[in-house]
Amino acid sequence: MATMKTLSLVSGSGFKGLRRRLGIDLSTKTLPAINSVPVRYARFKSSPLVSSDPSKYTGFEISRNPEEWKFVQDLLPEPVIKTPSVKPQYTSGWKPQNPPADAPYFIQRTANHMLPVYRVQGGPDKMTIRTKVRYVQGDIWALDEELRAVVSRAYPKEIFKTQVNEIAGLIIFRGDYASVIKEYLLSKGW
């Protein structure tokens, strides 16, 4: 019933707006049956080809040459993070780990080969700043004492506290000391 109404509206003479929008006069056209299945043009498979002539399309050939495959492989992302190649100096300023032999603790680099020292903002207004040192193995208390000495040397007037989580290998400083700690640890070879 609704369809019939629609058709009558389209073909009727008094409905100029819709007719203008459709662009064509449907009253003279043969409309599809109501129960017919429409072609789903959104699916690329049901869309007809632009041209049936294959010469109109870009040509391609399938190559199984491993030499050519190397160029494709360069474009693919690495599945795992690579170990950096050994160089005397890196343009980024990154330094490979060269740990001191006599340290009672060990700081493991992250999977991205970076120092696990982080500046973390927290609290209700994100204004409580903490500095976290992670992946500490061995005598974490020795490192805690050492870093506290370093920070109080750099900021003699500041009062700060640290929290040591030995199980998680984590030291938390209240305050923003990430750059001081990073600089110190890198100078030590961590």
Next chain:
Amino acid sequence: MLRRLVIGAFRPSGCLQGAARLSTIAETNTAEVEQISAEGFQSPMIVSRDLEFPTNDGRSRMAWVENMDTVQEKKLGMVDLHPDIFAIPPRIDMIHSNIRWQQLYRKVNLVQVNNRAEMRGGGRKPWQQKGLGKARQGSIRAPQWVHGGKVHGPRAPTTWFYMLPLHTRLYGLRSTLSVKMAQDDLHIVNALDIPTNDPSYLEELAEERLWGPSVLFVDDTDVAPENIAVAADQIKHMNIIPVYGLNVFSMLKHDTLVLTLSAVERIEKQLLFFMHRSDRAKLSEIFKTDQV
């Protein structure tokens, strides 16, 4: 070369195709292995494995490789284990969150309590609004009535499903493996081949080696050798799972964890890959139940 032969010699001759599954080990030549066995293979031997993503902190873990084909324990050799998998400081909180997740994510609440609209009756105003000196009431199923409807009661079905972050799942598995290793509850065997399908053989073996009583066997394949499958099927506290079924709950539920060499290889490979893959940030996004 030596490593290849040793690994080959570990496996019984019927199970040689399994040796090729080890990723760092090339094709094993059957003739070579037979020659070595004929010459009288000197065991125990140390098997050095090329560990992926090696650590430079001086930690190392080694474990004995045992046999399963006799009740008496024979030490066939030693293997290197990756310290990031088998020797991390165990995080009990991570293990707990894994256990909690495993118990909750499959839970569906089926308890439903009717609200006032779903209760029977209650359409009529119980008494007139004015003139009786009583409080005004509109329905006998209002929530303040005895046998009234419930406001905000449990509605079914509600799912308890949630997804634990990827790194918590990884840390839980690594912590549990490290705990088992540190407590001497982790045993590595060359293969799960036993000579008989009698369950008393497995029980004797476990008692002789101070395993268990509950033992979880983990192999790389999801088809276990017939004898151990039949034997373990009759003992309720001895179970076999493939590597892809390894989980924190099952590891803690069983006293002893028995891994085959190929299972160790596969577990290390999978966990290390997920720890070091380059798209970790994308994987550690909060899991959305509604993906649309």
